Amino acid sequence: MTLRPLGAAPEKCMIGGRWISPANNECLSLINPSDGSVLCDIAKGSKEDIDQAVFAAESALQGIWGKTTAAERGRILARLGHLVLEHKDELATLEAQDVGKPYKQARADVLALARYMEFYAGAADKLHGETIPYLDGYTVYTLREPHGVTGHIIPWNYPMQIIGRSVGAALATGNACVLKPAEEACLTALAFAELANKAGLPDGALNVVPGLGSEAGAALTRHKGVHHISFTGSVEVGKLIQRTAADNVVPVTLELGGKSPQVVFEDADLDASLPFLVNAGIQNAGQTCSASSRILVHQSLYEEVVVKMAKRYNALQAGPAMDDWDVGPLVSHRQKQLVEGFLAKGEELELVGRGKILEDAPSGGAYVAPSLFAGVHPDHILAQDEIFGPVQVVIPFQDEDEAVAIANGTNFGLVASCWTTDGARQMRMAKKLRAGQVFLNNYGAGGGVELPFGGTGLSGHGREKGFEALYGFTTLKTVAALHG
Ligand code: NAP
Ligand code: MG
Numbered sequence: 001m002t003l004r005p006l007g008a009a010p011e012k013c014m015i016g017g018r019w020i021s022p023a024n025n026e027c028l029s030l031i032n033p034s035d036g037s038v039l040c041d042i043a044k045g046s047k048e049d050i051d052q053a054v055f056a057a058e059s060a061l062q063g064i065w066g067k068t069t070a071a072e073r074g075r076i077l078a079r080l081g082h083l084v085l086e087h088k089d090e091l092a093t094l095e096a097q098d099v100g101k102p103y104k105q106a107r108a109d110v111l112a113l114a115r116y117m118e119f120y121a122g123a124a125d126k127l128h129g130e131t132i133p134y135l136d137g138y139t140v141y142t143l144r145e146p147h148g149v150t151g152h153i154i155p156w157n158y159p160m161q162i163i164g165r166s167v168g169a170a171l172a173t174g175n176a177c178v179l180k181p182a183e184e185a186c187l188t189a190l191a192f193a194e195l196a197n198k199a200g201l202p203d204g205a206l207n208v209v210p211g212l213g214s215e216a217g218a219a220l221t222r223h224k225g226v227h228h229i230s231f232t233g234s235v236e237v238g239k240l241i242q243r244t245a246a247d248n249v250v251p252v253t254l255e256l257g258g259k260s261p262q263v264v265f266e267d268a269d270l271d272a273s274l275p276f277l278v279n280a281g282i283q284n285a286g287q288t289c290s291a292s293s294r295i296l297v298h299q300s301l302y303e304e305v306v307v308k309m310a311k312r313y314n315a316l317q318a319g320p321a322m323d324d325w326d327v328g329p330l331v332s333h334r335q336k337q338l339v340e341g342f343l344a345k346g347e348e349l350e351l352v353g354r355g356k357i358l359e360d361a362p363s364g365g366a367y368v369a370p371s372l373f374a375g376v377h378p379d380h381i382l383a384q385d386e387i388f389g390p391v392q393v394v395i396p397f398q399d400e401d402e403a404v405a406i407a408n409g410t411n412f413g414l415v416a417s418c419w420t421t422d423g424a425r426q427m428r429m430a431k432k433l434r435a436g437q438v439f440l441n442n443y444g445a446g447g448g449v450e451l452p453f454g455g456t457g458l459s460g461h462g463r464e465k466g467f468e469a470l471y472g473f474t475t476l477k478t479v480a481a482l483h484g
Pocket of ligand 2: 030031032033097098099184185331
């Protein structure tokens, strides 16, 4: 099939500024999960392609990219952000078709990608070291330097946003990147690489090698020429990556998802909270690392919240991504099977709300009806495991201590939210909730690119987004000069 996303060649890898066929000349098919059709073939990159990409990245650091000033890196990222905006409709269409994301949500991802470029463009020349008062006769200062070659292994759920936050920060700080997008969703990564060339990013500063995680991803993780790895995806693969990176003593940033709660107290403004309670669970069909899959409600409001959430669920409709229904398909039939496996484990639970799959939705699509369960015990598997589908559980609680115990009672700790009009309680809860981000009387804060993001526990470690990410993508050098 011939699909040329913004001029990119999907059956090839972007290495050293050129589209190159994979060494083994093998391809994978990219599926549109809205109807099961094949969108196009993509390269099945292997170790040889990763070797070439790392070599191209090293050459970029030795060459023009390594000599590019921080201000100029910022200008390139700014141009890239403008190009993303110029092509927002094409990028949103590619993402909607590739991932099954409803078109409006795909468009929001494009705007986020452009905003990441804008933010890191502005930040590139604002990161600096310090001078440190020291012994007489010394001058001591610190330098913030790029790691060198950074590896970026990203999932299929938010390709553009994750490219923006990891590749954007890595390029701003002068690293050269090798990106391995998910096999299920590569098109916007490839289109982005093409736009980066147009923006004047020097050859080899961004290389993209599509392929299987077990081949291209594993080769990138093992490669001795890679100096930092940024990974977003499953806990299982995250552990594997951390173990492998340990052999080369390479730092890793892991963003591994969560089981994020929203805690609704008896004094909450219910009207304000209700849209957030449901939307944070069904956005991107629940395939969001920071999805809110657990709703904890004080017993005095419990019945009312369940009834109101159920009403909303019963009105939800799942259908093709380009037609912009409340919920699109899941990314793949494999993901649909995973979610259906969880739903089967919830059969004995109280199903209080269920959305509909459109009657004329294509039969080859990977649709799952959004499902709301109430009265769920906090230890039930549906209240403990990350489902990554449009499924939420409602759990009652008696008092603040119990709410904190339930909220913190999973192995994850990515984000958490608390709905209360009591100011003192807001401050207490912000301290007590175990999470990398806490929201008071909102959920997600609109996803601002400025806001540092990352987890604790099984949600991972390290921070991306915001200015904080620039520290993670640099290493600190202390210089001590003895001059008498
Ligand atoms: P995954 O397997 O962890 O995939 C994430 C990325 O890692 C993909 O690019 C994948 O490549 C790559 N990968 C897989 N095996 C690898 C290996 N041995 N070495 C290096 N890279 C490797 O996640 P998934 O299979 O797509 O989804 C499974 C579950 O992960 C979901 O149900 C969800 O619970 C969780 N998940 C979480 C997030 C998040 O944002 N935290 C995102 C996605 C998924 P390929 O996929 O191309 O093989
Ligand atoms: Mg796809």
